[in-house]
Amino acid sequence: MPTEKQRLVLVVDDEDVVIQIFQETFAGQNEFVLDTAKTVDEALQKISVVSFDIVFLDMKLDYRFAGMKILREIVRLEIAAQSTGRTILKSFVVIMSGSVCFDDFMPEAYELGALCFIPKPVTFTPAFVRRALNRLGLPLLAKPSV
Numbered sequence: 416m417p418t419e420k421q422r423l424v425l426v427v428d429d430e431d432v433v434i435q436i437f438q439e440t441f442a443g444q445n446e447f448v449l450d451t452a453k454t455v456d457e458a459l460q461k462i463s464v465v466s467f468d469i470v471f472l473d474m475k476l477d478y479r480f481a482g483m484k485i486l487r488e489i490v491r492l493e494i495a496a497q498s499t500g501r502t503i504l505k506s507f508v509v510i511m512s513g514s515v516c517f518d519d520f521m522p523e524a525y526e527l528g529a530l531c532f533i534p535k536p537v538t539f540t541p542a543f544v545r546r547a548l549n550r551l552g553l554p555l556l557a558k559p560s561v
Contacts, residue, residue: 422447422468422553427458427485428511429476433539437471440541446555455481462489466504469553471533474512474520482510483520490527507551511535 424447426437434451441449450465452458455477462470462485470489474482489506496503510524513535521532530551537543548555 421445423465424449424469424471425452425458425461425465425467426450426471427452427476427482428471428473429453430473433473433511436539436541437544440544440555444555447553455484458485459488462492462506466492467506468504469507469509469548469551471509471511472529474510475514480520482512483523486510486524486527486529507553509533509547509551511537513537 424437424441426434426449428434428451434453437449437451441447450461450467452461453476458472458476461467470485472482472485474480476482486508489508493503493505505528508524508527508529509531510521510529511533517532517534521529524532533547545555
């Protein structure tokens, strides 16, 4: 169970290499708790029980624009919680994609609150992930060298 000071991060991507880079980036630190999902159903199950601080969301998982289903559900859950008077964490959502056209989904994604778009292919490295988090105001320092 995370502490109050820890940030919860969900990476939704079906590419093992992307998941591995995020796992490497967050290994050995205590500021963030990383969770991953490789399918739409797995991601929907996780967001139904946990409010994540940040979600890195691939747009094409099981099918084209699958990420939009997840983004819409994040927003629906946030609105449902607010309507009952519950305080809920609003997730920062970063969309990642290289296989679907940006113009086909980004107007709706921005309207739903997506913060930014990372076009693939990109060289995912721990340094790249740290820079992305730093730009979102969620600093993650490099793992100290031994």
